[in-house]
Amino acid sequence: MRRAGTACFNKILKYYANGIQEKKVAVVCGNGKNAGDGFVIANLFVKMGVDASIVLADKPPYLDEPKMYFDEAVANGVKDYYFTEYDFDCDILVDCIFGIGFHGAPRAPFDQVFDAVNHAGAEVISIDTPSGTDATTGEVAKAVKADMTIAISTLKFAHVLPPANSYCGKVVTVNIGIPENCYDANYAQTITKTDIKSYFVKRDKNSHKGSFGHQLNICGSYLMPGAAVICAKSALKTGVGLLKCVFPKSVYPVMTSHLTQPIFKPVCENEEKTISIGSMNDIFEELKWADSVAVGCGIGNNDDTQVIVGQILKSSEVPVVLDADGINAAVAFIDIIKDKKAPLIITPHPAEMARLIGEDSAYVQSHRIDVAKAFAEENDVVVVLKGANTVVTDGREVFVNTTGNPGMAMGGTGDMLTGMIGSFLAQGMTALNAAKSAVFIHGLCGDITAQELSQRGMTVDDMLSLLGALMSEFEA
Numbered sequence: 001m002r003r004a005g006t007a008c009f010n011k012i013l014k015y016y017a018n019g020i021q022e023k024k025v026a027v028v029c030g031n032g033k034n035a036g037d038g039f040v041i042a043n044l045f046v047k048m049g050v051d052a053s054i055v056l057a058d059k060p061p062y063l064d065e066p067k068m069y070f071d072e073a074v075a076n077g078v079k080d081y082y083f084t085e086y087d088f089d090c091d092i093l094v095d096c097i098f099g100i101g102f103h104g105a106p107r108a109p110f111d112q113v114f115d116a117v118n119h120a121g122a123e124v125i126s127i128d129t130p131s132g133t134d135a136t137t138g139e140v141a142k143a144v145k146a147d148m149t150i151a152i153s154t155l156k157f158a159h160v161l162p163p164a165n166s167y168c169g170k171v172v173t174v175n176i177g178i179p180e181n182c183y184d185a186n187y188a189q190t191i192t193k194t195d196i197k198s199y200f201v202k203r204d205k206n207s208h209k210g211s212f213g214h215q216l217n218i219c220g221s222y223l224m225p226g227a228a229v230i231c232a233k234s235a236l237k238t239g240v241g242l243l244k245c246v247f248p249k250s251v252y253p254v255m256t257s258h259l260t261q262p263i264f265k266p267v268c269e270n271e272e273k274t275i276s277i278g279s280m281n282d283i284f285e286e287l288k289w290a291d292s293v294a295v296g297c298g299i300g301n302n303d304d305t306q307v308i309v310g311q312i313l314k315s316s317e318v319p320v321v322l323d324a325d326g327i328n329a330a331v332a333f334i335d336i337i338k339d340k341k342a343p344l345i346i347t348p349h350p351a352e353m354a355r356l357i358g359e360d361s362a363y364v365q366s367h368r369i370d371v372a373k374a375f376a377e378e379n380d381v382v383v384v385l386k387g388a389n390t391v392v393t394d395g396r397e398v399f400v401n402t403t404g405n406p407g408m409a410m411g412g413t414g415d416m417l418t419g420m421i422g423s424f425l426a427q428g429m430t431a432l433n434a435a436k437s438a439v440f441i442h443g444l445c446g447d448i449t450a451q452e453l454s455q456r457g458m459t460v461d462d463m464l465s466l467l468g469a470l471m472s473e474f475e476a
Contacts, residue, residue, distance in 0.1 A: 001033065001065055005040025007174035008127050008150045012041070015148065015172075016092060016123070023091040025052040028083065028117060030097040030110070030131070031059045036066035037127050037152075038096025043073035053090075054080040057097050057113040083113050088120040095124060095144045097131035100156055105141035106132055118145050126168070128152045133164035139366070143167050153178045155190055160389040160400040162365055171402070191392065191399045191440045193473075199424075199433045202476040212241030213426025216290035217262075217419070218283065218312070219297040220247040222273030225254035227298025227324070227415045230460055234419030235294070236261055237467040238441075240426050246286060248275050274300035277307050284315060292319050294422035296326020297415040305329050310336050319343040319425045319434075323418040327352045337379045343431040345421055347384040347414065373398055382431045384421070386414060390439050394432045401436075403443025407455030408463075416460055416467075417442045437474075445470050 013020065027042040029035035038054070039061070045052035054073060061067040074080055095117060097110065106114060114132055117124060124146045129135050132143025138161030149168040151159055158164035159171050204211065215235050220228025228247050232255075235243050243262040247255060248269035255264060265286060267279035287293065293316055299305050309329040312320065319342050322330065327348050330337065334356060337344065348356060350364040353371060357364075364371050365387070372385040377395030385391040390401040417438055424434035445467050449458045452466075 001036040001069065002040050003176045004127075004152050004174075005037040005069070006044065007176050008037060008152070009041045009044045011150050011172060011174050012092075012094070012125060021049060023050060024089070025050055025092045025094065026055050026086065026088065026090040026120075026122070027052060027094040028055045028057055028097055028113065029061075030057050031061050031063075031066070032099065032101070033063065033066060034096050034099030034127065035061055036063075036069050038094060039066060039069035039073045041094055041096070041127075042078045043069070043076050046073070046076055046078045052078060053086070054078055055086045055088075056080060056082050057110055083109070083116060088116050088122070090120065090122050093117055093120055093122040093124045095126040095131050095146060097144070099128050100135035100158075102129075102132065103134050103136075106143075111142055114142055114144050123147050124169075125150065129156055129158045130164070130167040133158040133167055138162060138164040140164050140167060145169075148172065150174055152176060155400075155402075157369065160190070160402065161368055162388060165389055189397065189399050191401050191403075191436050193440070193444075196437050196440050197474055197476070199429055199437050200474045200476045201428075209241040212239055213291040213423075213428065214242045214244070214289055215240045215422045215426040216244050216246065216286050216293045217297075217422065218246045218275070218293065218295040218308075219299060219415070220245075220251045220255070221275070221298055221300045222248060222250045222269075223300070224298030225251045226412065228255060229258045230412045230415040230464070231294060231297045231419035231422075232259055232262055233464050234416040234467065235423040235426075237464060238420050238423040238438075238471060240423040244286060244289065246275070246279075246283060248273055270302070270304050272300060272302055274302060274305055275308060277304040280308060280311060283308065283312065287312070287316050287318070290316075290318050290426075292321070292422045292425035294321045294323070294418050296323040296329070297418055299325045299329075301325045301328045306332050313337060313340050313344065315341070317341050319345070319431055321345040321347065321418055321421045321425065323347045323414060324352075328355065331355050337381060343382070343425075345382040345384060345425075345431050345435050347386060347418060347421070349386045349414065353383075353385055369393075369398055369400075382435050384417075384435050384439060386417070390443070392432070392435050392439055397432070399436055401439045401443055403440055404446050405443075405450050405455055407450045407458045408443070408446040410460065412460035413442070413446070413463070416463065441467075441470065441474065
């Protein structure tokens with residue numbers, strides 16, 4: 001408890017070092033073990049000359065260890081108040097009301113304390129999880145809204161699953177020396193930059209364009225040619241050796257005016273100007289050439305595309321990444337996924353995932369981990385369930401991504417991700433590692449773009465313009 005409180009105190013100092021001596025700090029505590037961390041924090045602030053107070057949300061501490069730290073802090077001169085006595089006129093407010101054991105809705109007076117904290121106008125720092133969030137499920141009835149959350153030892157699902165993740169603000173972790181074998185299922189395995197860098201191998205000096213894979217993109221239609229362009233550009237920017245683009249012939253002018261590097265394969269189209277079933281023989285031939293296949297971005301959803309997607313899944317002997325209309329086309333014959341010959345990655349957003357399992361988007365969003373894991377396990381696929389904190393799972397391991405921002409919530413970012421996954425597959429990564437790598441780098445690219453421009457002003461083209469340079473961080 002002393003170690004946790006000290007680590008959190010040091011982390012707070014790191015972020016609020018400038019002028020901390022002039023700040024007024026309130027540490028709001030419950031009466032359980034999480035309060036003990038708060039008592040340690042308040043004591044350390046007073047020891048360095050900061051005006052810090054303990055605000056008791058309910059009863060005084062009764063457990064031996066928290067009570068010991070409370071008595072120690074009071075003896076050192078830390079002022080203590082009941083929350084009804086405190087005016088919440090402070091600059092920094094540290095939330096130590098509840099820890100990871102909280103479930104359900106707060107009872108009185110804690111619901112009133114949450115309101116007081118949220119309306120104080122102070123910078124709110126939650127210790128471990130924002131009080132009122134469910135660390136295991138990410139559910140929230142009513143909770144503290146933090147500007148920053150300091151996770152102790154590891155992230156919990158509250159930090160990465162909606163709606164709790166929107167209450168956390170900036171999330172940072174502190175290591176207090178807990179061995180990894182002490183963790184249970186109530187923590188989130190995140191995708192890390194260190195892991196991603198290990199998946200990229202050094203390029204041999206004598207490499208040639210065939211050394212880095214052949215990617216086949218089956219994307220685009222007259223109404224959505226941009227999806228094919230974006231998917232192609234992201235594949236090229238992430239190092240694929242050769243890219244071949246299959247698209248309806250009416251899309252040829254758009255493709256050739258935006259791209260010069262790929263091999264182009266315009267094919268026959270139907271009345272809706274999507275790829276026609278008559279192109280199947282051409283596609284079968286191209287599948288023999290490919291090391292990976294990206295299918296679905298902007299292809300439309302009709303009888304022809306449904307047959308084409310089904311035949312690709314049944315026939316491809318190389319890994320396939322299925323996105324957007326490819327996923328929608330597969331809904332009509334979902335069991336065909338089990339007949340595939342090669343690894344398959346699907347990249348649904350919540351609405352597409354809902355269609356795949358016959359539920360609604362709200363259900364998917366409230367069960368993101370369980371839904372993605374169950375579908376991946378049942379169908380032997382890798383699922384990339386997109387959204388804030390994208391979930392990546394092969395049905396055995398589950399990873400949650402922490403890169404990315406709301407500025408990426410726009411048309412085209414999914415097409416960009418698909419191209420990247422296909423590129424990494426073609427270069428020899430496993431399906432799971434390709435998905436993890438693409439999701440992490442994609443989000444990181446979005447974060448850098450937002451920093452340079454803005455979340456509102458950024459576009460997919462802006463992200464693509466930065467992607468090539470960003471890959472230098474992953475060169476082996």
